[in-house]
Amino acid sequence: MQDADLIIKNGTILTMDSKNSIFENGFIAIRGDHISHMGTGDMPSIKAAKTIDAGGGLVLPGLVNGHTHAAMTLFRGLADDLPLMQWLENYIFPAERNMDAEFVYTGTLLALAEMILSGTTTFCDMYLFEEEVAKAAKKAGVRCLVGEVLYDFPSPNYGSVGNGLEYTESLIQKWRDDPIVSIAVEPHSLFTCSPELLMASNELALKHRVPLILHVAETLNEVSEIKKKYAKTPIEHLDSLGLLGTHLIADHCVHLGPSDIKKMAEHGAKVVHNPESNMKLASGIAPVPELIKQGVTVGLGTDGCASNNNLDLFSEMDTAAKLHKVHAMDPTVVDAATVLRMTTIDGAKALGLQDITGSLEIGKKADVIVIDTHKPHLTPMYNAVSHLVYAASGNDVTHSVINGKLVMEDRKLLTLDLDEIIARSREKSVQIKSWLS
Amino acid sequence: MQDADLIIKNGTILTMDSKNSIFENGFIAIRGDHISHMGTGDMPSIKAAKTIDAGGGLVLPGLVNGHTHAAMTLFRGLADDLPLMQWLENYIFPAERNMDAEFVYTGTLLALAEMILSGTTTFCDMYLFEEEVAKAAKKAGVRCLVGEVLYDFPSPNYGSVGNGLEYTESLIQKWRDDPIVSIAVEPHSLFTCSPELLMASNELALKHRVPLILHVAETLNEVSEIKKKYAKTPIEHLDSLGLLGTHLIADHCVHLGPSDIKKMAEHGAKVVHNPESNMKLASGIAPVPELIKQGVTVGLGTDGCASNNNLDLFSEMDTAAKLHKVHAMDPTVVDAATVLRMTTIDGAKALGLQDITGSLEIGKKADVIVIDTHKPHLTPMYNAVSHLVYAASGNDVTHSVINGKLVMEDRKLLTLDLDEIIARSREKSVQIKSWLS
Numbered sequence: 001m002q003d004a005d006l007i008i009k010n011g012t013i014l015t016m017d018s019k020n021s022i023f024e025n026g027f028i029a030i031r032g033d034h035i036s037h038m039g040t041g042d043m044p045s046i047k048a049a050k051t052i053d054a055g056g057g058l059v060l061p062g063l064v065n066g067h068t069h070a071a072m073t074l075f076r077g078l079a080d081d082l083p084l085m086q087w088l089e090n091y092i093f094p095a096e097r098n099m100d101a102e103f104v105y106t107g108t109l110l111a112l113a114e115m116i117l118s119g120t121t122t123f124c125d126m127y128l129f130e131e132e133v134a135k136a137a138k139k140a141g142v143r144c145l146v147g148e149v150l151y152d153f154p155s156p157n158y159g160s161v162g163n164g165l166e167y168t169e170s171l172i173q174k175w176r177d178d179p180i181v182s183i184a185v186e187p188h189s190l191f192t193c194s195p196e197l198l199m200a201s202n203e204l205a206l207k208h209r210v211p212l213i214l215h216v217a218e219t220l221n222e223v224s225e226i227k228k229k230y231a232k233t234p235i236e237h238l239d240s241l242g243l244l245g246t247h248l249i250a251d252h253c254v255h256l257g258p259s260d261i262k263k264m265a266e267h268g269a270k271v272v273h274n275p276e277s278n279m280k281l282a283s284g285i286a287p288v289p290e291l292i293k294q295g296v297t298v299g300l301g302t303d304g305c306a307s308n309n310n311l312d313l314f315s316e317m318d319t320a321a322k323l324h325k326v327h328a329m330d331p332t333v334v335d336a337a338t339v340l341r342m343t344t345i346d347g348a349k350a351l352g353l354q355d356i357t358g359s360l361e362i363g364k365k366a367d368v369i370v371i372d373t374h375k376p377h378l379t380p381m382y383n384a385v386s387h388l389v390y391a392a393s394g395n396d397v398t399h400s401v402i403n404g405k406l407v408m409e410d411r412k413l414l415t416l417d418l419d420e421i422i423a424r425s426r427e428k429s430v431q432i433k434s435w436l437s
Numbered sequence: 438m439q440d441a442d443l444i445i446k447n448g449t450i451l452t453m454d455s456k457n458s459i460f461e462n463g464f465i466a467i468r469g470d471h472i473s474h475m476g477t478g479d480m481p482s483i484k485a486a487k488t489i490d491a492g493g494g495l496v497l498p499g500l501v502n503g504h505t506h507a508a509m510t511l512f513r514g515l516a517d518d519l520p521l522m523q524w525l526e527n528y529i530f531p532a533e534r535n536m537d538a539e540f541v542y543t544g545t546l547l548a549l550a551e552m553i554l555s556g557t558t559t560f561c562d563m564y565l566f567e568e569e570v571a572k573a574a575k576k577a578g579v580r581c582l583v584g585e586v587l588y589d590f591p592s593p594n595y596g597s598v599g600n601g602l603e604y605t606e607s608l609i610q611k612w613r614d615d616p617i618v619s620i621a622v623e624p625h626s627l628f629t630c631s632p633e634l635l636m637a638s639n640e641l642a643l644k645h646r647v648p649l650i651l652h653v654a655e656t657l658n659e660v661s662e663i664k665k666k667y668a669k670t671p672i673e674h675l676d677s678l679g680l681l682g683t684h685l686i687a688d689h690c691v692h693l694g695p696s697d698i699k700k701m702a703e704h705g706a707k708v709v710h711n712p713e714s715n716m717k718l719a720s721g722i723a724p725v726p727e728l729i730k731q732g733v734t735v736g737l738g739t740d741g742c743a744s745n746n747n748l749d750l751f752s753e754m755d756t757a758a759k760l761h762k763v764h765a766m767d768p769t770v771v772d773a774a775t776v777l778r779m780t781t782i783d784g785a786k787a788l789g790l791q792d793i794t795g796s797l798e799i800g801k802k803a804d805v806i807v808i809d810t811h812k813p814h815l816t817p818m819y820n821a822v823s824h825l826v827y828a829a830s831g832n833d834v835t836h837s838v839i840n841g842k843l844v845m846e847d848r849k850l851l852t853l854d855l856d857e858i859i860a861r862s863r864e865k866s867v868q869i870k871s872w873l874s
Contacts, residue, residue, distance in 0.1 A: 077823035279759035322716035380866030429817030
């Protein structure tokens with residue numbers, strides 16, 4: 001007789017481990033923060049404080065949202081279908097100039113509620129007032145890698161440009177031993193950060209052995225600006241500054257040439273793909289099949305809610321798989337299994353968290369979600385992976401466990417007060433409208 | 438004091454009428470099968486048998502799925518990510534050869550459950566054993582335009598080729614006065630139907646004043662085959678056979694040239710766009726912005742579940758709006774309002790049902806859905822249309838009224854037994870696997 005804090009039983013377990021092991025009629029036992037047992041068929045005699053019956057549904061690692069700006073949930077639907085600069089200059093920038101810590105905390109809680117409800121258990125964030133994002137994630141119990149956005153202009157959070165790195169370093173020190181919150185160094189992009197800021201950011205990341213995260217080659221405009229200024233592609237510019245490495249997470253990477261992709265692969269740099277945002281803003285289509293072919297680890301992200309406009313990784317997986325097929329005019333590229341890996345184990349690898357999360361394996365932290373398949377749109381069931389990518393939506397997730405803690409049960413949030421979050425978010429939207437009027 | 442059978446109150450009503458009228462804090466009264474009152478603010482004293490409180494959510498016309506093969510729900514996830522011919526020849530065709538009436542009835546009920554649960558109130562179907570589709574739709578209370586697929590080879594339903602038109606005519610006669618079921622003449626495509634069959638189909642459609650529906654220019658293969666055989670584009674071939682007209686509904690229309698689009702517009706032919714299927718099968722991207730610019734009415738469809746793999750029009754709207762932006766590299770094309778019209782009033786126009794459904798107007802049939810917006814992913818609310826297209830999913834629909842009859846209340850299906858449908862569908866999937874083994 002062994003003890004466990006939580007058992008999930010009676011589900012098909014997709015482990016997403018290196019063998020893609022699947023346990024039919026499986027069970028997972030969780031002790032403290034980690035998975036202590038896993039198997040199929042009759043359960044060994046384990047005494048558990050709580051047992052969840054998956055009801056014949058699917059059990060899989062919690063999803064990893066590789067790139068978002070969580071608090072931008074408060075801008076959801078504020079302005080769509082506009083040219084990029086009009087959208088930024090008339091809506092996003094004026095609102096962000098007025099932003100404060102409480103705004104970011106509220107918007108992040110809203111994002112966290114949505115993420116838990118749609119099966120995300122780890123997210124990577126870049127925004128302002130990231131201390132608030134860390135606090136909100138801690139309250140919600142959601143795993144995260146977060147970092148303050150750094151650029152060549154003053155910030156409503158840390159003030160003048162020089163203070164950004166100091167603020168980031170204080171975050172790193174403060175959260176160093178936290179079990180679910182990790183900190184990254186996050187210069188915004190090559191077109192908003194000087195070579196000096198980029199190199200200083202890299203130095204800080206290397207000093208503390210944390211990831212360096214930035215937007216790279218998101219738009220054609222960016223590429224031509226960098227070429228004009230430095231006579232280099234964005235990847236060549238990163239390379240010349242010494243930023244390419246296994247610690248680099250490059251978000252978007254829409255416009256890369258073959259030699260850029262090779263360079264990324266050689267240096268072991270990671271990519272996070274954001275297809276819905278890249279479509280909605282008409283940025284372009286990232287060369288994901290080529291990146292994967294060259295061995296680059298690619299994760300999946302939703303980007304912020306101003307350009308998507310939700311945080312549902314199921315919808316993002318569906319779009320990713322379909323977009324690359326029509327782009328390549330080949331129905332076999334970026335198949336469902338590839339996309340599910342991008343959103344679980346490869347997503348974790350992209351964030352450097354593969355030893356902690358992204359797959360269900362004994363000894364790893366317990367980040368687990370349960371999917372209810374007793375629904376018409378998930379019937380019949382020939383292939384669980386196909387259903388997860390092409391037919392399911394975030395709403396089909398019923399339970400979520402993060403770092404061993406149950407944060408959602410039967411779609412009820414256990415760590416957050418949903419009604420209060422919705423009410424406070426509505427108040428903030430009134431404030432935003434007053435800023436823009 | 439007036440009487441109504443049903444009142445829906447306390448919602449923001451998006452009428453989708455020609456003025457795009459929106460009623461904040463609005464109400465709709467339904468008497469028999471039609472909308473008898475509509476307004477905003479305090480309700481006049483109407484005595485209703487039943488009142489639904491929309492809880493501050495959105496009320497809009499039920500969505501129109503312009504093209505599907507409903508019973509193909511039973512093939513959902515059976516085979517994905519395969520080259521088209523391998524998919525058809527190894528999976529779909531062998532299964533269809535074994536199909537019978539009961540199979541189609543079961544698969545259609547499964548589709549109907551999914552459609553009601555995701556806000557669809559009208560669908561257009563093309564498949565085998567369409568009498569069963571009509572019966573299932575009638576049972577579910579869902580509005581439809583259905584037609585037996587006709588082609589140059591024997592059918593497991595009507596037998597030899599010649600019988601298809603006779604079968605279709607009997608359907609037309611049988612269902613002529615039905616309030617929710619309409620029949621169309623549906624030759625499969627230009628590459629599976631001889632010019633003779635196409636012309637005879639057209640004659641039958643014109644004789645009975647019903648729509649003529651077929652797949653047109655879905656793949657590059659089809660276009661080159663038709664060019665090789667007839668030295669014409671598919672649209673030129675249709676034109677030469679006299680098939681272009683206001684009664685023609687052309688599904689897909691992925692590969693059209695500028696003169697094809699002009700011809701379609703001149704003849705008032707309609708198009709149904711199926712972006713997710715066209716992406717998944719790598720068929721291509723239909724020239725929707727150009728079609729709309731030339732004045733062609735374009736509806737939206739999911740296609741069948743073997744190539745999508747669900748029937749959620751909310752997901753389809755999101756994908757449609759985003760796909761055309763990235764394809765045109767212009768974030769302003771195919772905006773949210775356009776896509777919502779494609780799925781409501783323009784979708785109804787495409788099917789010739791615009792006097793009956795597709796908008797909320799006094800005197801029109803009452804096809805109405807209610808959306809719950811008290812959810813994190815629909816918070817805050819700046820723009821209802823943006824939320825419907827870019828953030829909502831079918832699961833947010835709580836109530837559905839079709840032809841005045843409540844068919845879903847608080848997400849509970851009132852006309853269908855969901856557990857029984859799921860159980861029967863699972864049995865059918867076992868049968869399918871035995872056909873393919």
